[in-house]
Amino acid sequence: MTAKTVSLKDGKKILIRPLTLRDLDKLMEFYRALPSEDRRYLRVDVTNREVVSQRIRLAEKGNVYRLVALDKDKIVADGGLELSGEEWHKHQGELRVIVARPYRRRGLGTVIMRELYFLAAEKNIERLVAMMMRPQKAAQTICRRLGFREEALLPDYVKDLSGKTQDLIIMFCDLKDMWKELDHLYSDSDWQRCR
Ligand SMILES: CC(C)(COP(=O)(O)OP(=O)(O)OC[C@H]1O[C@@H](n2cnc3c(N)ncnc32)[C@H](O)[C@@H]1OP(=O)(O)O)[C@@H](O)C(=O)NCCC(=O)NCCS
Numbered sequence: 001m002t003a004k005t006v007s008l009k010d011g012k013k014i015l016i017r018p019l020t021l022r023d024l025d026k027l028m029e030f031y032r033a034l035p036s037e038d039r040r041y042l043r044v045d046v047t048n049r050e051v052v053s054q055r056i057r058l059a060e061k062g063n064v065y066r067l068v069a070l071d072k073d074k075i076v077a078d079g080g081l082e083l084s085g086e087e088w089h090k091h092q093g094e095l096r097v098i099v100a101r102p103y104r105r106r107g108l109g110t111v112i113m114r115e116l117y118f119l120a121a122e123k124n125i126e127r128l129v130a131m132m133m134r135p136q137k138a139a140q141t142i143c144r145r146l147g148f149r150e151e152a153l154l155p156d157y158v159k160d161l162s163g164k165t166q167d168l169i170i171m172f173c174d175l176k177d178m179w180k181e182l183d184h185l186y187s188d189s190d191w192q193r194c195r
Pocket residue numbers: 038095096097098099100103104105106107108109110111130131132136137138139141142145
């Protein structure tokens with residue numbers, strides 16, 4: 001993907017582009033500014049610089065594609081498409097998105113999901129997977145809205161960063177179904193017309 005500027009619902013312009021190792025400081029600032037309630041359900045401790053830089057290096061090797069959204073020079077959202085590389089999973093990709101609080105409910109999460117969708121289509125992925133802990137309600141709503149359905153609920157399967165066990169929800173969406181929802185969302189909204 002090359003860099004592109006998108007408009008949020010309120011007309012705010014945001015740059016979306018692939019993440020690189022040069023973004024490490026900015027990314028750390030973004031993660032450290034997240035409220036602990038948001039960090040609690042992430043898979044890794046994103047306040048640990050070594051963990052984050054290792055993640056970026058992994059993304060530079062392929063199989064994991066990471067995008068960032070910037071307001072001027074500040075990272076305001078981060079998204080990823082992870083392909084496992086294993087034969088039995090190779091038609092699947094896992095989506096992850098996180099948006100800074102002041103930028104939520106402005107369409108940014110959906111825009112990033114759409115960009116990750118395009119990336120998945122380029123990589124011939126047939127099915128997208130999203131995993132979240134039960135308290136991540138906004139993630140469940142946005143995924144349902146984009147055509148994902150809940151396929152499994154694993155009780156007490158994971159621990160959040162505070163050490164509390166949580167149910168894991170696994171949602172799937174076939175790529176062609178997600179396109180139907182995205183196409184409908186964008187063609188119906190004023191937001192699309194003002195882009
Ligand atoms: C999930 C998340 C990425 C959504 O980002 P966002 O930029 O607010 O998403 P959008 O503005 O595109 O919202 C799209 C739709 O999702 C639904 N939605 C989003 N946040 C919601 C919330 N808090 N409560 C209910 N519905 C919500 C709404 O239907 C919304 O459309 P609307 O605003 O027109 O009603 C964001 O809340 C987040 O970063 N959460 C924490 C991290 C996380 O859970 N990531 C997902 C892991 S896969």
